[in-house]
Structure formats: structure tokens, C-alpha cells
């Protein structure tokens with residue numbers, strides 16, 4: 001790869017080397033997109049998948065292609081406005097990864113697992129809140145007992161008057 005040229009990695013780039021960088025950039029970055037690389041097709045500008053599967057993200061395409069098939073991915077993307085396609089691709093890649101990890105339940109398995117964790121944590125939270133309420137009650141009880149055992153310290157009548165009114 002000619003991209004490792006040390007003159008282009010420094011922070012100070014003189015005009016001659018930056019123009020050299022600009023000239024070498026298209027060839028260094030282009031190459032076939034991940035989809036065309038895997039499908040052994042010629043990569044054209046019209047490739048629907050190219051923007052979402054750049055040459056550096058081959059594995060992402062392999063995973064999505066294995067589960068959905070390239071033509072289904074293209075069909076799905078064609079049905080969507082361009083602004084939603086990137087999200088659709090990341091969703092498909094996520095779903096495909098989940099399907100490979102868990103061939104029976106896929107994404108639903110992951111959702112189930114997270115919902116179970118959520119229920120367990122909610123149960124734990126409720127139990128902790130109940131414990132906390134009990135401790136607060138006990139503390140109040142102790143404070144009441146304390147104030148009741150020293151009634152002579154208050155010269156202003158019953159300590160309850162100000163408490164209850």
C-alpha cells in the first residue's frame with residue numbers, strides 16, 4: 001500500500017506533498033467495495049451497497065450476506081429512502097450477527113435475555129427498596145424511643161405537639 005508513505009503521516013505537510021496526497025487518495029481509498037470484493041463483481045458507482053460496505057468492512061458484508069443474501073439486502077434498501085439506509089444496514093448487520101450467534105432465536109434470543117435481566121433487576125430493586133423502607137422505619141422508631149426516654153429535656157410541653165401539628 002502506498003498509503004504508508006511517511007511524508008503523508010506527519011502533521012506538517014508542505015504544499016508539494018499534500019498535492020501528492022490528494023493525487024494518491026482516490027486510488028488508495030477506492031478499490032472495490034466490500035460487497036463487490038466478496039461477490040467478485042466489478043465495482044461501479046451505481047453499486048447500491050458500496051456506500052454502506054466500504055472496502056475496509058469486508059467482514060460486515062460477509063456476515064450480512066451469509067444471513068440475508070446480497071440481493072435481499074439490495075431489495076430492502078431500495079424500498080427505503082436514502083436517509084434510512086445506513087440505519088437499515090447496521091440493523092441488518094446486527095441481526096445477522098445475532099442469528100449466527102443464536103441460529104434458533106437470533107435477535108429475539110438477545111431481546112429475551114435482556115428482558116429477563118431487566119425483570120431480575122426490577123425484582124432486585126423492589127427488594128432493596130423494601131429493605132430500605134424497613135431500615136427507615138427502624139431508624140424513626142429509634143429516634144422516637146430516644147426522645148421518649150429524655151422527656152425532661154424539653155421544657156416546652158410534650159415533644160409530640162410540634163411533631164404532630
Ligand SMILES: [Zn+2]
Pocket residue numbers: 032033034035036037042043044047049050
Ligand atoms: Zn461495489
